Every structure is written in structure tokens, then in C-alpha cells.
Amino acid sequence: MASQGSPADYYEALQISTSAEPETVHRVYRLLAQRFHPDNKETGNESRFRLITEAYQILSDPERRARYDLVHQEQQKERWHLVSAGAETENDFETEQRFRLLVLEMLYTKRRIEPDEPGVVLMELEKMTGRPREHLEFTIWYLVQRKLMTRSDSALMIITADGVGYLEENYKQTPYARRLRAVNE
Numbered sequence: 001m002a003s004q005g006s007p008a009d010y011y012e013a014l015q016i017s018t019s020a021e022p023e024t025v026h027r028v029y030r031l032l033a034q035r036f037h038p039d040n041k042e043t044g045n046e047s048r049f050r051l052i053t054e055a056y057q058i059l060s061d062p063e064r065r066a067r068y069d070l071v072h073q074e075q076q077k078e079r080w081h082l083v084s085a086g087a088e089t090e091n092d093f094e095t096e097q098r099f100r101l102l103v104l105e106m107l108y109t110k111r112r113i114e115p116d117e118p119g120v121v122l123m124e125l126e127k128m129t130g131r132p133r134e135h136l137e138f139t140i141w142y143l144v145q146r147k148l149m150t151r152s153d154s155a156l157m158i159i160t161a162d163g164v165g166y167l168e169e170n171y172k173q174t175p176y177a178r179r180l181r182a183v184n185e
Contacts, residue, residue, distance in 0.1 A: 008123065010055035010068065022060065029056040035154060043154050048121065100139055102129065104167040107149055107159035119156025
């Protein structure tokens with residue numbers, strides 16, 4: 001399975017349902033492989049290409065898919081356990097506000113350091129923040145609705161000019177300010 005930390009969600013990587021038919025797995029893989037192949041100058045992404053190829057190899061083989069599905073079901077149960085546990089806690093608005101600024105800071109830094117590839121995929125954001133996808137969805141929804149970030153056609157999350165302005169106006173209030181100032185100097 002995938003490398004460091006928690007294993008990749010191959011269904012998410014191929015953007016398909018767990019009940020997808022073999023033909024769908026093949027068709028979607030071909031489409032994504034073409035989009036993310038490293039030779040594609042516009043949308044090529046070597047690490048994403050490797051991930052979707054790995055996902056295809058597992059999900060297109062009935063035996064390997066059956067073994068993966070057992071592990072995947074357990075991962076989903078664990079994720080939803082975390083989500084339900086989080087729902088039981090008191091809403092912590094300050095923590096969420098700080099987390100939004102942290103996400104914007106990451107996207108801001110990515111855009112400044114790599115202007116030709118300014119976006120981050122959800123899996124990268126999960127790894128960078130240490131939060132599972134289910135806990136990121138609200139934050140991402142909010143930032144997109146406020147037009148502080150966008151999602152590209154290739155599922156990259158990119159900070160907008162409004163997001164940069166918002167971050168620069170609000171970062172002085174956060175504990176992340178020292179790091180952001182260091183990046184800008």
C-alpha cells in the first residue's frame with residue numbers, strides 16, 4: 001500500500017465509489033493517468049501518477065481488491081469514529097479559526113515558493129496538518145465559499161488573492177505569525 005503514515009485511500013485517489021465496476025476502474029484510471037502522467041507538461045504530477053497507478057494495480061485485481069477492501073473498511077470505521085468523537089466535543093470556534101489561517105498559510109507558502117505549481121491536493125493537506133479528510137472538509141468548504149481558496153479542475157487547492165489579503169490582515173493575531181514573517185523576509 002501507500003508510503004509514509006496512514007495508507008492511501010485508493011478509491012479516493014481514483015475518485016471512484018467502493019462499488020465501482022471493473023470497467024469504471026479501468027476507464028477512470030486511463031483518464032487520470034493521461035492527466036497526471038509526468039510527460040504531460042500542463043497537468044503532469046509524478047507522485048500523483050504513481051499513486052493512481054498503485055491504486056489501479058490494487059483495485060483492478062479482484063483478489064488484491066478484496067484484501068484491500070477489508071483494510072479500507074476498517075480505516076473508514078476508524079475515521080468515522082474520530083468524526084463522531086469530534087462531534088461530541090464542544091464546538092471550538094477559536095481552534096477552527098486558527099486552523100483556517102494555518103491552511104491558508106500553507107497554501108500561501110506553497111504559492112510563494114512554487115509559483116508554477118501553487119496548489120496542494122487534499123491528501124497532502126491531510127499529511128501536513130495531521131487531520132483526516134473528514135475533519136478538513138468543513139474548513140475547506142468555508143474557505144472556498146468565502147473565495148479565500150479555490151479547487152482547480154485537477155483537485156488542487158490554491159489560495160486566491162482574497163485569501164492572501166485575508167491572511168495578511170489576520171496573521172498577526174495567530175501563533176503562526178512568526179513563521180509567516182520568516183518566510184516573507
